[in-house]
Amino acid sequence: MSDPSTLPIGSLDTHVVDRGTGAPVLLLHGSGPGVSAEANWRLTMPALIEAGHRVVAPDLIGFGRTVPPPDHVYDLRSWTDHVVALMDTTGLERTAVVGNSFGGALALRLAIEHPDRIDRLVLMGAVGVRFPLTPGLDTVWGYRAGVVEMRRVLEAFVHDHAMITDDLARMRLAASIEDGADLRFAAMFPEPRQRWIDAMASDDDELRAITAPTLIVHGREDQVIPTSTSQTLFDLIPDAQLHLFGRCGHWTQIEKAAEFNALLTSFLGPPV
Numbered sequence: 001m002s003d004p005s006t007l008p009i010g011s012l013d014t015h016v017v018d019r020g021t022g023a024p025v026l027l028l029h030g031s032g033p034g035v036s037a038e039a040n041w042r043l044t045m046p047a048l049i050e051a052g053h054r055v056v057a058p059d060l061i062g063f064g065r066t067v068p069p070p071d072h073v074y075d076l077r078s079w080t081d082h083v084v085a086l087m088d089t090t091g092l093e094r095t096a097v098v099g100n101s102f103g104g105a106l107a108l109r110l111a112i113e114h115p116d117r118i119d120r121l122v123l124m125g126a127v128g129v130r131f132p133l134t135p136g137l138d139t140v141w142g143y144r145a146g147v148v149e150m151r152r153v154l155e156a157f158v159h160d161h162a163m164i165t166d167d168l169a170r171m172r173l174a175a176s177i178e179d180g181a182d183l184r185f186a187a188m189f190p191e192p193r194q195r196w197i198d199a200m201a202s203d204d205d206e207l208r209a210i211t212a213p214t215l216i217v218h219g220r221e222d223q224v225i226p227t228s229t230s231q232t233l234f235d236l237i238p239d240a241q242l243h244l245f246g247r248c249g250h251w252t253q254i255e256k257a258a259e260f261n262a263l264l265t266s267f268l269g270p271p272v
Contacts, residue, residue, distance in 0.1 A: 006065070009085045015065035016086065017041075017057040020049035023119075023271035024095040027057040028083065028103030030125075030250075033143040033153060033185050034176030036064030040100060044253050047261035052271040056095075058086050060103070062184045074188045076200050080109045087117065096268055098122040100253065101225060105200040111214075112206045120268060121212040125225045125250050129232045130201045133194045136223035136250070141189035141196070145182045147173055159221040159249040207236040214240040215267045219248030219255065241267075 006013050017037050025048055029040035037057035045055045059066040061082050062074060072078070083106055087095065096119045099107025104126025111118045136156040143153050151169040155161050176182055189196045214237045218230040227244065234242040243263060245256045253260050 007086070007089055009082060009089055012061065012066065012068055012082065014082070014086060015059040016090065017045070017055070018090060019045060020052075020054045022052040022054050023268070024054045024056060024092050025268065026083075026087065026092060026095045026097040027055060028097065028099045028106050029057070029060065029063065030101035030103055031063075031188070032101075032140055032157065033145075033150070034172040034174075034181065036175065038064075039172075039175070041253070043257040044098075044261060044264070047265060048268075051265040051268070053268065056086075056090055056092060058083070060106070062188060063181075065179075067179060067184070076105060076109065080106055080113070083110065084114065093117065094119050096120040096122070098124070098264070099126055100124045101250065102127050102200070104128050105202075108202050108207070108210075111210045111212050112202060115211050118212045121210070121214040122217065122264060122267065123214065123230070123233060124217045124252055125219065125222050126216070126229065126233065127197065127200050127225060128202055129207070129229050129236075130198055131226055131229050133197060134224060134226060137197075137225065138193060140224060141193050142191075143176070143182075143185065145173065145177050150176065156223050157250045158255055159219065159247055160255065163255070204236055207233065208238065210237050210239075212239070213267075215263070216240055216242045217252050217260065217263070218242075218244055219250060219252050220244050220246045221248060222250045224250040 027041045048055050097107045104123040105128040108128040111121050139156050150173040154164045216230045218227050234240050248255045
C-alpha cells in the first residue's frame with residue numbers, strides 16, 4: 001500500500017496511514033476538532049514501527065480526510081462498522097488495537113463484538129462507560145472555529161499549558177475548518193451532549209466478557225475524561241492493568257510520549 005493512502009471502504013473514501021511490517025497495531029484517534037490519525041499518533045507510530053510493528057491508523061468517518069456525504073448520520077454503529085470494514089480491506093484478521101478517548105469506545109466495541117480479531121486492547125482516557133459530561137469535554141465537543149476557541153480546546157487537553165503555542169492553535173484551527181470539517185464536527189455531538197456519552201457506553205456485562213489482555217492508561221489531571229472511567233474499566237475487564245500518569249492531562253501520548261511509548265511497546269510484546 002502507498003503511504004499515506006485513500007482506500008474505498010464501502011462507498012466511503014477513507015484516508016489511512018499504513019506503515020511498517022510485522023505484528024499489526026490498529027490506532028483509533030480521538031474526537032477533537034481538527035484531529036486526524038497523523039496528528040493524533042505522530043509521536044506513537046515511529047516507536048511502534050521501530051519496535052517491529054505494522055501500524056494502521058485511519059481517519060475515522062468525518063475526521064481528517066475521510067469525508068462522508070452531507071446527510072451522513074454519525075453514531076457509534078456507523079463508526080464501528082467502518083473500522084471493521086477497514087480491517088477487512090487492509091487484511092487485519094487479528095490485531096492489537098489502541099483507542100484514544102472517543103477511539104476507546106470504538107476499540108471496546110471491537111473487543112466485545114469481534115473478540116477473535118482483537119489480540120490486545122489499549123485504552124487511553126477512553127470513552128465507553130457512563131459518566132457525567134465534564135466542562136472539558138463540553139468545551140471540546142462544543143467547539144466553534146476560531147483561534148481563541150481552539151486554544152481553549154487544546155488547553156483542555158494538556159496539564160502543561162506552555163505546550164500550547166499560538167502556532168499550534170493556528171495550525172489546528174486550519175485543520176478544523178479544512179474542506180468543511182467544522183460543519184461535520186458540529187453535526188457529531190450537538191447539545192444536549194450527555195446523550196452522546198451514554199450512547200457510546202458499553203454495558204457492564206459486555207465489558208466483563210472481554211477476553212483480550214487490556215492496558216488502560218489515563219492522565220491524572222485529565223479535564224476531559226475523568227479518571228473514574230478508567231477505574232471502572234479496570235474493575236470490569238477481567239485481564240486488565242491500569243497505569244496513571246501524574247502531571248498529565250488527556251493527551252498521554254503527547255505529554256508523556258516517551259513513557260507512554262515504552263509502556264505500550266512493552267505491553268504489546270515482541271512482534272511474532
